[in-house]
Amino acid sequence: MENTFSLDGKEIPFEPGQTVWDAAMAAGVYIPHLCHNPDYEPHSSCRLCTITVNGRPFAACTQPAVADQLVHNNTPELNAMRRTILQMLFVEGNHYCPSCEKSGNCKLQSSAYDLGMQDNHFPQLFPHREPDSSHPDVILDRDRCILCGLCVRVSRDVDKKSIFAIANRGIKSELIVNSPSGKLVDSKVSVDDEAMKVCPVGSLMIKRKGFEVPIGQRDYDKEPISVVSLRQFQGRKEGRHE
Amino acid sequence: MSKKVSVATCSLAGCFGCHMSLLDIDERILDLLQLVEFNRSPINDIKHIEGMADVGLIEGGVCNAENFHVLKEFREHCKILVSMGECAITGGIPSMRNHFTLKDCLEEGYIRGVGIENAHIPNDPEIPLLTDKVYPCHEVVKIDYFLPGCPPSADAIWHFLTELIAGRDPSLPTELIKYD
Ligand code: SF4
Ligand code: SF4
Numbered sequence: 342m343e344n345t346f347s348l349d350g351k352e353i354p355f356e357p358g359q360t361v362w363d364a365a366m367a368a369g370v371y372i373p374h375l376c377h378n379p380d381y382e383p384h385s386s387c388r389l390c391t392i393t394v395n396g397r398p399f400a401a402c403t404q405p406a407v408a409d410q411l412v413h414n415n416t417p418e419l420n421a422m423r424r425t426i427l428q429m430l431f432v433e434g435n436h437y438c439p440s441c442e443k444s445g446n447c448k449l450q451s452s453a454y455d456l457g458m459q460d461n462h463f464p465q466l467f468p469h470r471e472p473d474s475s476h477p478d479v480i481l482d483r484d485r486c487i488l489c490g491l492c493v494r495v496s497r498d499v500d501k502k503s504i505f506a507i508a509n510r511g512i513k514s515e516l517i518v519n520s521p522s523g524k525l526v527d528s529k530v531s532v533d534d535e536a537m538k539v540c541p542v543g544s545l546m547i548k549r550k551g552f553e554v555p556i557g558q559r560d561y562d563k564e565p566i567s568v569v570s571l572r573q574f575q576g577r578k579e580g581r582h583e
Numbered sequence: 584m585s586k587k588v589s590v591a592t593c594s595l596a597g598c599f600g601c602h603m604s605l606l607d608i609d610e611r612i613l614d615l616l617q618l619v620e621f622n623r624s625p626i627n628d629i630k631h632i633e634g635m636a637d638v639g640l641i642e643g644g645v646c647n648a649e650n651f652h653v654l655k656e657f658r659e660h661c662k663i664l665v666s667m668g669e670c671a672i673t674g675g676i677p678s679m680r681n682h683f684t685l686k687d688c689l690e691e692g693y694i695r696g697v698g699i700e701n702a703h704i705p706n707d708p709e710i711p712l713l714t715d716k717v718y719p720c721h722e723v724v725k726i727d728y729f730l731p732g733c734p735p736s737a738d739a740i741w742h743f744l745t746e747l748i749a750g751r752d753p754s755l756p757t758e759l760i761k762y763d
Contacts, residue, residue, distance in 0.1 A: 437676060441763070457757065459730070459755060464722055556763070565757055
């Protein structure tokens with residue numbers, strides 16, 4: 342058939358220019374993701390959305406949909422690989438969910454629930470990362486940063502402020518702030534920035550808002566991220582934003 | 584079933600919250616007692632594992648020498664060893680001290696802290712020596728299963744134990760997996 346591909350055995354229609362991720366989500370098939378937010382350009386850095394196309398792994402968020410390709414997504418092998426990615430993200434940072442303001446609204450945590458992650462497997466690295474609470478309204482808790490680059494992209498492309506960047510490479514990578522002192526207080530950041538709305542984890546946050554919604558009543562307390570994410574994606578097409 | 588399953592439990596560097604959650608299975612504990620008998624556990628105050636336990640539930644990570652010896656005893660005397668709760672699995676809240684040196688932590692607590700009189704670091708030989716860091720249990724001994732949550736809910740503990748005793752895969756369904 343023209344302009345369809347096979348996804349786990351199901352025919353998925355697509356429009357030219359769509360990615361595999363876009364077409365799948367539009368057809369109601371959830372593909373896990375962390376660094377991708379459909380309101381912004383894809384980045385394909387976290388690799389949680391890895392699928393196989395004709396047997397080879399690709400990031401679904403940047404892979405163009407092509408007619409007749411054979412795509413696999415929800416397989417035990419791919420989900421095991423995704424769990425490993427999540428476990429590495431957990432041990433590379435300092436994630437104390439019991440005391441985190443984001444718990445229940447966090448995409449890292451809820452993706453791990455959804456993929457059945459029951460342990461961290463790898464040795465905890467307990468890295469030393471400096472928090473930045475210098476700003477009166479905004480806090481950056483680097484312990485929880487997964488370096489998804491969303492704040493970097495949105496601050497640069499949408500807010501036109503370029504406040505954030507990822508410095509260094511590999512395990513030494515860290516999120517830095519563009520200001521003379523390197524502190525948020527001396528940057529142009531504001532609570533109204535779009536960049537302040539995109540952090541998937543509890544790293545870049547607005548102060549005094551953390552517990553506005555009580556624990557137990559948050560997005561992913563009630564439903565798994567696979568359900569919430571699909572509904573938000575559908576709502577977005579219809580102009581609703583949750 | 585001919586013989587009851589023997590379950591041992593202990594609390595290392597934890598807050599006893601996981602044990603509270605275990606007791607929180609309420610009247611189901613009576614059903615559980617049809618299936619299991621408690622070996623060494625703070626619940627019955629038996630101090631050492633008698634013979635071989637079938638299942639050992641560990642609450643808390645390893646923060647001192649005593650924790651280490653208890654965990655080793657559990658590994659040697661339990662057929663299946665389970666890390667129960669965030670502290671056993673990741674180190675949890677006590678492992679927040681891993682971001683500071685042990686010396687700094689002790690001095691902050693016993694020398695420089697607010698309102699301290701007769702400042703000195705306790706050194707009674709009865710007090711177990713602290714480890715340099717707080718360790719998740721699986722970094723010290725082999726752990727067979729992980730039961731996440733802070734604490735794991737009574738339903739999660741119930742699901743895990745009853746599935747395990749029934750000889751099935753005790754993995755938790757998504758709705759019972761929580762890290763907080
Ligand atoms: S950011 Fe998410 S995963 Fe990390 S501690 Fe907070 S809730 Fe847990
Ligand atoms: S602060 Fe948040 S949005 Fe920015 S890179 Fe880290 S995890 Fe991503």
